[in-house]
Amino acid sequence: MQEQLVDLQNQAKNDLAKAKSLKEIEEVRTSYLGRKGALNNIMKRIPGLSPEQKALIGKLANKLKVEIDRDVEEAIKRLDLTSEVPLVMKGEKTTAQDTGGVFDLTLPGKRKPYGHLHPITQTINEIKRIFCMLGFAVEYGPEVEQEYYNFDALNVPQEHPSREDFDTFYLDNKLLLRSQTSTVQIRIMEKKKPPVRMIAPGKVFRPDTVDARHASMFHQIEGLMVDEEVSFRDLKFVLTSFSEIYFGQDIKMRFRPSFFPFTEPSAEVDISCSICNAKGCSVCSYSGWVEVLGAGMVDPNVFEAVGYDPEKYTGFAFGLGVERLTMLRYGIDDIRLFFENDIRFLSQF
Amino acid sequence: MKISYQWLKDYCNHNLSVNELSEGLTNVGLVVDTSTPIGDDYCLDVEVTSNRPDCLGIMGIAREVAAIVHGKFVVPDVDYDTTDENIEGATHVTIEEKDLCSRYTARIIRGVTIAPSPEWLQRRLQVIGLRPVNNVVDITNYVLMECGQPLHAFDLDRLEEKRVVVRCASNGEALVAIDGSKCTFTSDLLVIADSKKPVAVAGIMGGKETEVAEVTKDIFLESAFFEPRNVRKSSRKLGIASDSSFRFERHVDPECVDWASRRAAKMIQEIAGGKILKGVIDSNFIKQKKKSVSLRTSKLNNLLGIHLDKSEIKKILERLCFTIISETEESLEVEVPSFRGDVYREIDLVEEVARIHGYKNIPAISNIGVKLNRENKFDRVVVKAKSILSGMGYHEVVTDSIVENTQDKYAGIWSENNSIRIINPIRQDEALLRKTIIHNLLKVKKHNQNHGIDFTHIYELSKVYLGQKNGELPEEKECLCILGEEGFLPLKGIVETILLNLNINQALESVPYRSDLFTSEKSAELKLGDQAFGYMGELRKEVVHNYDFRNTPCITELDFNMLVNLANFKNSYHKAPSFPAIVRDLAVIASEETRWADIKRCIVSLKVNYLDAIEFFDVYKGKQIEQDKKSVAFRLIFRAGDRTLRSDEVDVYQETILENLKNSLGIKLRT
Structure with missing residues (x-):
């Protein structure tokens, strides 16, 4: 009788595997568990058994019932997924016995779903990993900020265009959405004495009209190193090392003078265009170079704002755009793809 | 800023090819975006950063080129012959707003012949994208592009009483500008007026009525310094921008005002004929003393990480027209030349030397050494939680923190306060910072459904923004929001798995929670211990319909920082049991209201020997x-640590459990 019960369970499994609709599943269920079902037929024979057998079969039958119920539920769940996984893959028997039959080894493997990290997260993670090797700690700061942290302390003049309302989102009470992650520099330096070595990834916001190149929310990573005798040379070393690991050793890096209120001397940093091997293409505007980040030596006014002695300490800061790096790396031509979150897009990373 | 390759050679002798010139300028901070061949010339589009208004003229760029090639910088000669008639008797200038116009010069050229410019002049303007108009207008544009100082030529005869007043407009005064746009002024706008009416918007654009035309005989040539902020404000307000306003906004060199006037007057006399009247009206000009800044060679070398000796530094600065007063x-x-308003500190000089020395000549070598950082627990918990979700097939999404105003409804349990509003949103109907991520995930599901994907297993780990009433920074709450399609319990299972793997011991409690988003049965506030942890539910039919979903997702939103605080990475190892367990599967009949938590608590409270787990x-x-009853099936696992249990022992415990379930909860074994 024990064997009958085991058979019954296997048959039920097989029948359920073949069931292709809720109705069919329900039919299978009643044929086993219903009042006139197979299981009840066996149960009816229990009274004629020895007491030991009674207990054993009773227990087995109960267990069987619970398990068939569970199989039924799983079958119902599978119904939803039939479009993804053909039913034929489900009934594979594992008998560990050489049945002499034929197994089609070319059938596709049965895959479990795997969730992907968003490409933005992956880029941030990789950049974190590289800078952690260089001894940089990861810090975070608020996205809603005071003007002081977004502008004043960063030596941005009162009349600077970046403060205007088409470059920064303003909230009530003189608050704003930070337009750059440089705010975290100030917050960290206010809290800690040198030496400081940190990066700060996060969201930033600007009222740009959304198109293939612009989003009103995007991600930046800020970097800062302050100590006695930190020089432009160290800045070049750190960024060149980063580039070698992130972009590869074949990629050249170019530092050219630029202007930011919070650094001096300032630099914009380009890498040689990997799309055209620096020969010139539409991605690099036919210059052979692609701008990847801004950097420079921390302006003495910034040190004054946080109470560091600019005669004693020097440092460098840099900021890079996460979306931009990700787009360059994967050849993505529309920034909006990051925020649409189409599974077909996300699954590629 | 567009420049002509050939024109540039007037001021510096160089043999650089267009490509070499572009590279050279880029390396000193003047990025050449494009170079376009036009006839035998090239138009170079140079990006000038906002700190370098001196490079908004071709001469300024030539000065940089001369510094790059160690060449000579040549300034055109501006000496000219005049008539005996004195300007004083011919016109008059009054400045009412001395703060907004800190220098105003005028020259008069009598008896000009207005005609098209000579071909060489027309061509130079065309190469840099300007349209030739007539000789006098072209010359003012030429000099503007040459030295960056805007000029304006009025027809003297059309100025009422032949005089100029620099004043604020009266409310309602109006002017038709040269480009045909009609400006109506308010009293905060600075205008150039004659004795009766405005004839130009100061620093921005001249008026049509007084412009130089074929009939013009006598020229009133204006060259001035207008206060940058005021020009920017006015330009924005009127919605008019010009090559002039662009330069005034960025600060012109007050010293150059008169030079530019001379240069233009001389060219007009040469090209359009006529005679320059003797003298100049130069109002309200207070010559500033030249700034001097000291530079320590050690500071420079330490900051840049190089070893330049003093003589090299000197040479570089002198090539940029700085003067060494003493050493x-x-x-x-x-001593800093007047056109370099951006240089006034030691660090500014360091930058000048670094630029010309070349960033590429600073080695990328360092000995920054090791720095050990304290572990960042937040990041560690993030990595763990995300890897669990990945393993379960959940995709991470990133969505916008700025949401539609309608999302203020059903805005989650975190805060009763109003959503934070953006004063200047891009779209008026998208002006709030989100208080929950739920709607963002529903929109992502919707997007995917529209593209043929019905089942989206997704999550986002990001901030929601909870306004404070006192005007302080809002609370930015890090939330983990998960959308699943397999039902309530599988989603709850994911939360449990995360808790388990972060070794969080606090029990997860689910309390009924009323929400407009969720069905009344499957809607829970989640707690860890007695602290609010989040909420979870199955979407209500109306919401499913609103989104036009083809199936019913479940969603949970959790306070992620609670996970970070409670996560424990210092767990210790437990030996796997050595003796087999005895397993009892039971199905019991209970009233519908009886909760699993009650059954479990009842069993646990008995502290039955050897009961290892209840599943x-x-x-x-x-x-x-x-009716009104339900069958609940579960498994009891009995195990002893030191021996194999006997079946009859377990029978006794099982009986105790069933007895107690019956007595306290009215539960009986299903038969």
């Missing part, structure tokens, strides 16, 4: 079960 062993005293199987309601 010591260790430092230089440097829930399922709940069944249906035909074979009485």
Whole structure:
């Protein structure tokens, strides 16, 4: 009788595997568990058994019932997924016995779903990993900020265009959405004495009209190193090392003078265009170079704002755009793809 | 800023090819975006950063080129012959707003012949994208592009009483500008007026009525310094921008005002004929004393990480037209030319030397050494939680923190306060910072459904923004929001798995929670211990319909920082049991209201010996079960640490458990 019960369970499994609709599943269920079902037929024979057998079969039958119920539920769940996984893959028997039959080894493997990290997260993670090797700690700061942290302390003049309302989102009470992650520099330096070595990834916001190149929310990573005798040379070393690991050793890096209120001397940093091997293409505007980040030596006014002695300490800061790096790396031509979150897009990373 | 390759050669002798010139300028901070061949010339589009208004003229760029190639910088000669008639008797200038116009010069050229410019002049303007108009207008544009100082030529005869007043407009005064746009002024706008009416918007654009035309005989040539902020404000307000306003906004060189006037007057006399009247009206000009800044060679070398000796530094600065006033062993005293308003500190001089020395000549070598950082627990918990979600097939999404105003409804349990509003949103109907991520995930599901994907297993770990009433920074709450398609319990299972793997011991409690988003049965506030942890539910039909979903997702939103605080990475190892367990599967009949938590608590409270675990199987309601009752199936696992248990021992415990379930909860074994 024990064997009958085991058979019954296997048959039920097989029948359920073949069931292709809720109705069919329900039919299978009643044929086993219903009042006139197979299981009840066996149960009816229990009274004629020895007491030991009674207990054993009773227990087995109960267990069987619970398990068939569970199989039924799983079958119902599978119904939803039939479009993804053909039913034929489900009934594979594992008998560990050489049945002499034929197994089609070319059938596709049965895959479990795997969730992907968003490409933005992956880029941030990789950049974190590289800078952690260089001894940089990861810090975070608020996205809603005071003007002081977004502008004043960063030596941005009162009349600077970046403060205007088409470059920064303003909230009530003189608050704003930070337009750059440089705010975290100030917050960290206010809290800690040198030496400081940190990066700060996060969201930033600007009222740009959304198109293939612009989003009103995007991600930046800020970097800062302050100590006695930190020089432009160290800045070049750190960024060149980063580039070698992130972009590869074949990629050249170019530092050219630029202007930011919070650094001096300032630099914009380009890498040689990997799309055209620096020969010139539409991605690099036919210059052979692609701008990847801004950097420079921390302006003495910034040190004054946080109470560091600019005669004693020097440092460098840099900021890079996460979306931009990700787009360059994967050849993505529309920034909006990051925020649409189409599974077909996300699954590629 | 567009420049002509050939024109540039007037001021510096160089043999650079267009490509070499572009590279050279880029390397000193003047990025050449494009170079376009036009006839035998090239138009170079140079990006000038906002700190370098001196490079908004071709001469300024030539000065940089001369510094790059160690060449000579040549300034055109501006000496000219005049008539005996004195300007004083011919016109008059009054400045009412001395703060907004700190220098105003005028020259008069009598008896000009207005005609098209000579071909060479027309061509130079065309190469840099300007349209030739007539000789006098072209010359003012030429000089503007040459030295960056805007000029304006009025027809003297059309100025009422032949005089000029620099004043604020009266409310309602109006002017038709040269480009045909009609400006109506308010009293905060600075205008150039004659004795009766405005004839130009100061620093921005001249008026049509007084412009130089074919009939013009006598020219009133204006060259001035207008206060940058005021020009920017006015330009924005009127919605008019010009090559002039662009330069005034960025600060012109007050010293150059008169030079530009001379240069233009001389060219007009040469090209359009006529005679320049003797003298100049130069109002309200207070010559500033030249700034001097000292530079320590040690400071420069330490900051850049190089070893330049003092003489090299001197040469670089002199090539940029800085003057060394005095020097010591260790430092230089440097006088800054008037056009370099951006240079006034030692660090500014360091930058000048670094630029010209070349960033590429600073080695990328360092000995920054090791720095050990304290572990960042937040990041560690993030990595762990995300890897669990990935393993379960959940995709991470990133969505916008700025949401539609309608999302203020059903805005989650975190805060009763109003959503934070953006004063200047891009779209008026998208002006709030989100208080929950739920709607963002629903929109992502919707997007995917529209593209043929019905089942989206997704999550986002990001901030929601909870406004404070006192005007302080809002609370930015890090939330983990998960959308699943397999039902309530599988989603709850994911939360449990995360808790388990972060070794969080606090029990996860689910309390009924009323929400407009969720069905009344499957809607829970989640707690860890007695602290609010989040909420979870199955979407209500109306919401499913609103989104036009083809199936019913479940969603949970959790306070992620609670996970970070409670996560424990210092767990210790437990030996796997050595002796087999005895397993009892039970199905019991309970009233519908009886909760699993009650059953479990009842069993646990008995502290039955050797009961190792209680595992829930399922709940069944249906035909074979009485109305108002349900069947609950679960498994009891008994195990002893030091021996194999006997079946009859377990029978006794099982009986105790069933007895107690019956007495306290009215539960009986299903038969």
